[in-house]
Amino acid sequence: FRNICNDWLSVCEWRKYSSPMEASLITNDTDQQTIDNLFRAVEENVGTYQRYLRLKAKLMRLPKLGCHDILAPLPDAPDMKFTFEQAKDLVIRAYASFDEGYAFAVKDMFQRRHIDATPRYGKQHGAFCAGWYNGKTAYVLQSFNGRLNDLYTLAHELGHATHDYYCYRNQTILNSRVPMVVAETASIFGELLLTDLLLKEAKTDMEKKVVLCRILDGAGRVIFSVTSRAWFEQSIYEAIKRGEYLNHETICKYWVAVRDKAYGDTVEWFNEMLSEWSITPHYYMANFRFYNYPYVYAQLFVYALYQKYMEEGKAFVPKMEKILSMGSSISPVEIGKIAGFDVTTKEFWQIGMKQYEHFLKELEKITQ
Ligand SMILES: [Zn+2]
Numbered sequence: 001f002r003n004i005c006n007d008w009l010s011v012c013e014w015r016k017y018s019s020p021m022e023a024s025l026i027t028n029d030t031d032q033q034t035i036d037n038l039f040r041a042v043e044e045n046v047g048t049y050q051r052y053l054r055l056k057a058k059l060m061r062l063p064k065l066g067c068h069d070i071l072a073p074l075p076d077a078p079d080m081k082f083t084f085e086q087a088k089d090l091v092i093r094a095y096a097s098f099d100e101g102y103a104f105a106v107k108d109m110f111q112r113r114h115i116d117a118t119p120r121y122g123k124q125h126g127a128f129c130a131g132w133y134n135g136k137t138a139y140v141l142q143s144f145n146g147r148l149n150d151l152y153t154l155a156h157e158l159g160h161a162t163h164d165y166y167c168y169r170n171q172t173i174l175n176s177r178v179p180m181v182v183a184e185t186a187s188i189f190g191e192l193l194l195t196d197l198l199l200k201e202a203k204t205d206m207e208k209k210v211v212l213c214r215i216l217d218g219a220g221r222v223i224f225s226v227t228s229r230a231w232f233e234q235s236i237y238e239a240i241k242r243g244e245y246l247n248h249e250t251i252c253k254y255w256v257a258v259r260d261k262a263y264g265d266t267v268e269w270f271n272e273m274l275s276e277w278s279i280t281p282h283y284y285m286a287n288f289r290f291y292n293y294p295y296v297y298a299q300l301f302v303y304a305l306y307q308k309y310m311e312e313g314k315a316f317v318p319k320m321e322k323i324l325s326m327g328s329s330i331s332p333v334e335i336g337k338i339a340g341f342d343v344t345t346k347e348f349w350q351i352g353m354k355q356y357e358h359f360l361k362e363l364e365k366i367t368q
Helices: 002-014 022-027 032-044 046-059 084-098 101-111 148-168 185-201 205-241 248-263 271-279 293-325 332-338 346-367
Strands: 128-132 137-141
Touching: 002 205, 022 032, 032 046, 032 205, 032 293, 032 346, 046 205, 046 248, 046 346, 084 101, 084 148, 084 185, 084 293, 101 137, 101 148, 101 293, 128 148, 137 148, 148 185, 148 205, 148 293, 185 205, 185 293, 185 346, 205 248, 205 293, 205 346, 248 271, 293 332, 293 346
Parallel strands: none
Antiparallel strands: 128 137
C-alpha cells in the first residue's frame, strides 16, 4: 500500500498533476472546489448519520451498535417477499408516479423481455444494465429471489435502462457514455420513487421501518463511510509528503482517525477493524486512485434532485428528462444547472443532505 501511494505521488509529479486527486477529477469531469465542498458538507452532517446509528441501536435493542450491526436488518423485521409480477407492477407504478411517460423505458424493457432475472445454476451473480446504443435499448441482468433487496435492484437497474433510453435517443454514440458522478442519476432516482411508493402502501409501521432503515443504511454508508475512505487517502498522501514513514501501525492510525470522524462513538469496532483499510481492494489499484468519492457525489446529487422534485412537483419532470437526455455532451456542472443547481457550492450539497435527514425524521416519527 505504501509503495503504491509513493509511486502515485511520483507519477503525479511527472505528469504535473497539482494534487494526487487531480487525475480522478479529470476522469469524472469535475473539479477540486466541487469535491472539497462536497466533503465539507458531509463533514458538517456526520451528526445526522450518528443520530441514525444511535436510533438503530435502540431499534435493535442494543446499548451500542457493533460494527457488524451497521448494515444488519432489524431483528423483528417481517420477511417481505415479492413475486416477479408484483415487483414489475411496483416498479412500473413507482416510475409512473413521477410521470406516466417517464415509465416508457421500464415498460418497454419488460415487453421486450430484456430482463434476465431468473436465478440459474452457474449464472453470473450480481446485477448490471448493459446499454445497446444502436438498438436504443438496454439489457438487465439480476438474480431475482423475491426479497426487498431484489425489488430495489430491479428499480435501480431499470433506472440505468431509462437513462440509456433518453440518452441514446438524443446523443451521438460519442456522447453516450456518462461520467460516473452523474451515471447513477436515474437509478437512484428510481429507488427513491420506489421508496415513496412502498412507504405510502406500507400496511404497518414495521414495514415502514424496514424500508426506511434500508435507505438510511445504504445511503448512510455511501455518503459517510465512503467519504471517510477519500479522507483516508488524502491523509496518507499528506503524510508521505511530510516525509513520514508509513507502516501498518501508522496507517491504522490514519484510518481510525477518519473512520471516527464519520462514526463518532456510535459503533463498537472489532480490534481487527483497525486495519479495515487493508481489505479495501480499491486502495491497491495502482494508477487508479480516489476510486470512491464519485459514489458520494452521485448519491447526494440525486438526493438534491429529489428534493427539487418534492418542491416543484410535475414542473420538475421536463428538467429530469433533459438531464437524462444530455449524456456526456455537457459537463456535470452544466447538468446541475438544468435543475437550477450550482454543484460547485457547499450549499448545494446541503440540499441532498436534507433528503437524507428527511428519511431519518420519518423514522423518528414512527419510533417515538
Ligand atoms: Zn447503478
